[in-house]
Amino acid sequence: MDMLSDVALLSRIQFALTVAYHFIFVPLSIGLGLILAIFATKYHRSRSDADGNAMRFWVRIFTATFAIGVATGITMEFSFGTNWADYSRFVGDIFGAPLAAEALFAFFLESVFLGVLLFGRNKVSSLFYTVSAWLVWAGSCLSALWILIANSWMQTPAGAELAADGSKAVITDFLAAAFNPSTLPRYTHVVVALLIMGAFASLAIGAWYLLRDKHADFAMKTIRVGAVVGIVASCALIVTAHSSAVEVSQEQPTKLAMMEGMYDDEVPPLYAFGWVDEENQQVITPFSIPGGTSFLATGTWDAQYQGLNSLAQTEKYGDMDVADLPVNLVFQSYHLMVAMYGLIMITAILAVVFSLRGGRIRSMRWLQKLLLVSPLFPFVAIQVGWITAEVGRQPWVVYPSTSGPDGVSLLTNNAISQSVSAPELLLTLALFTAVYVFLFIGWARVISRFIERGPVGDAAPAADAADDATAAVKEGE
C-alpha cells in the first residue's frame, strides 16, 4: 500500500513522533525533580542564600521542562481515542482504569504542588515548600507507574480474558492485570534510567559553569549531587536491566529474537554490534561471545531459543510475517542502548571519583567537556530503549505473550480509527511537527536564558534589566 494512504502506518508514525518528543521532557522532569527536591532539602536545612539561589535555579529549569512534558502528555491520552479507536474498544475494560488513576493520583498531585513551588515561596513555610518539592517528584514517579502499568499490559497481558463474542478483552483480575509479568521489571528499569537522565543533566550544567569559570561553588555542588545520584542509579540499572532481559526472554520470544537477530533456533551469542541482513536472515558482525545472551538471560551458556522462522510457524505467532519484521531496527536500537550504558557507567565513575574528596574535576577540562555532552548518553539510551520495547512487539499492539491469556492480543493494523482518513492524518502530522518544533525552540531559548543567568537571586542583575526592560516581569519569582 502507498505509504501516504496507509492509515495504520501514519498513525504509528504520529504516535511514535509524539511519544518520542514527550519522552524527551518526561525523563528530564522526573530526573531533575529529584535533583530539585534534594536542593530544596539542602536549603531547608541550611537557609543559606547560596542554597536558596541554587534551589530557585532548579525550580526555574524544572518548571520550564515540566510544562512541555505536561502539555505534550495530553496528546498521548487523547491519541488512544483519536487514532486508535478500535484499540480503545478492545482494551477499554482494562486499559482505561490506569489512565484515569494516573490523572487522579498523580497529575493532580504534581500540578497543585508545582503551583506552590512556582508561586508559593513567600506564602508557605519552608517545610511546606520542601515537602511540596518532594510531592511533585513523587507525583511524577506515580504517574510513571500508572502509565507503565498500562503499557506493560500491552506487552504481557494478564488478568483478562477474551469476551464471549470475541470483540474485546474483559478484566478478570485487576491486580493481576496491573502487576502483570513485565510491570515491575519495566517500571524499575525506566525510572532508574530517568534518574540517570536527571543526574547527567545536572552534571552537564555544573560542567558548563566550570568551563566558563562561573558559579564554581554551585557547579561543584551540582556535580557532586549529580555524581552520587548518577552512580547509584547506574549501578541499580544493572539489576533492573537484567530483570527486564529475563522477562523479555521468558514472555516475549519474538522480541528477544528481533533484539538478537535470531531467525533460526539457536543458543543466542552476545554481539557488541553488528548488522542484520534481513534479506539473507543473518547477523553480520566481526565477533561475538558464543552463548553470551543465553548466559545473561538464564545464567547458563547453552539455553536454546526459538528463532523468528519457527515462531512464525506456531499458532500464537502465526500472524507474523517474518519478511516484514523490522529486525535490524530492533537489533540496532537494543545494541545502541547497551553501548550507551557503557558510556554512562564510565562517565558516572569518573564523575564520582574526581568530584568527591577534594574535587579535582575543577582543573580537569577534558572531564568537564565529557560531562557537558554526557546527557546525550542517557538521552539516546532512553529513546532507543523505548524503540526496542515498542517496535519489538510488532506486529501486535497487544502482544500475545507466553503466559498471556488465550485470544487476548491485537494486531496493530486492526487497532486503528476507521473514521480517520489519511489526509486528516497528514494534516495533523504536519501540525504536530510545526507546533513541536516551535515549542522546542521556545524551550531551548528559555532554558539557555536561565542557565546564562545562573543560580542568582530573583532580582535580575541591573545589566540584564538594561538589556531588556521586560525581562524583569517575573510572575511570583
Next chain:
Amino acid sequence: MSALAVLWFFLIFVLIAGYFVLDGFDLGVGVLHRALAKDERERALVRRSIGPVWDGNEVWLLTAGGALFAAFPAAYATTFSGFYLAVMLVLFGLIVRAVSLEFRAHDPQWARAWDVCFTVGSLLPALLLGVALGNVIAGIPMAANGDYAGVPLLGLLSPFTLVAGLLGLAMCLSAGAAWVALKAPAGSAVHKRAAKLRVPCQVAALVLFAVATVLAFAVVKPVFAPGMLAAGVIIALVFLACVVASIVLGRKGNDLVAFLLQSVAAACLVALAAVTLFPNLVVAAPGSVGASITLMSAASSDTSLAWMTGIACVGVPLVLAYHVIAYRVFRGRLDDKDVNY
C-alpha cells in the same frame, strides 16, 4: 442497567462539570487577557491570577477523558476519533497555551507570539468543547461499528452545535472576567475592566442559552428519559437564577459571590446536558446505520467499574484536599508583592 454504569454516567459528567467550572475560568482569562490588561505589568498580573491553579484545573479534563475511556470505551473511541480534527484543535490549543503561560515571562523577545498562543490556545477549547457536547446531544451519523460516519470537522457544525459552542465560550468568558475581578487589586484598572466586561459576557450567555433552548426543542427534539425533562426544567431555572443573581450582585460589587454563582451556573449547564442525554452517551442521528451509544451498550464490565469506583473513593477526596490547599494558599486579592515589576 447496571447501577455502577449509571453511577459512572453521572460521575463522568461531574468530572466534565469540574473541568468546565475550573478550567472554564482560566480559559476565559486566556481569551480575555489582552482586553483586560493593557501593559506588561497588568498582563503579568492577569497571568499570575491563574498561574498557581490552571494546571490543576486542566487535569479535570484528563481525568474525565481517562474515566470515559475506562467506563465507556465505545463512547470514548467514537467521539475522539469521530471528532478527530476538532479534538486535535483542542489539543493544540491546550498545548500552546500551557507552554505560553510558563514561558511568556521569561522570553520577552517572543512576548507577542506567546500572547497569541495564550489567547488562541484558550479560545479553541473554550469554543470547541461546547460544539462537541452539542453534537453528542444533537446526534451524529453513525456507522454500524459505532464510528462517526459524517464529514470531518465541517459535519460537526450545525446551528444548534454552533450555539452550544458559543454558549460554552460565553460561560468561560463570564467566569474569566469574574475571576479576574475577584483577584485583581481592589479598585485597580484591571479590576474595573474585568467587572465591566463580566456583565455583557453573562448577558450573552443568557441570550445564547435561550437560543439553544429554542433550537433544542424546535430542531434537535431530544427524547428525555422518564423524569429527566422535569429535572432539566429545574436545572435550567437554577441556571437562569444563578446567572441573573450573579449579574445583580456583581454590579453591587460583590465579586466573590458573582464568581461563585457563575460557577454554579456553569455546573448547571453540564448537568443539563447530562439529563438531556441520559441514558445515551452519543446519540445517533436519524437515518444512521448504527444505533445510539448508551450507557448500557458502552459500559465496561462491573468488575472494571467496581475497581474504578474504589479508585475514585480514594482519589477524589485527595484531589479535593489538594484543591482546598491550593486555593487557600493563594486566596485573596493579588498585590504588588505578587507581581514584581
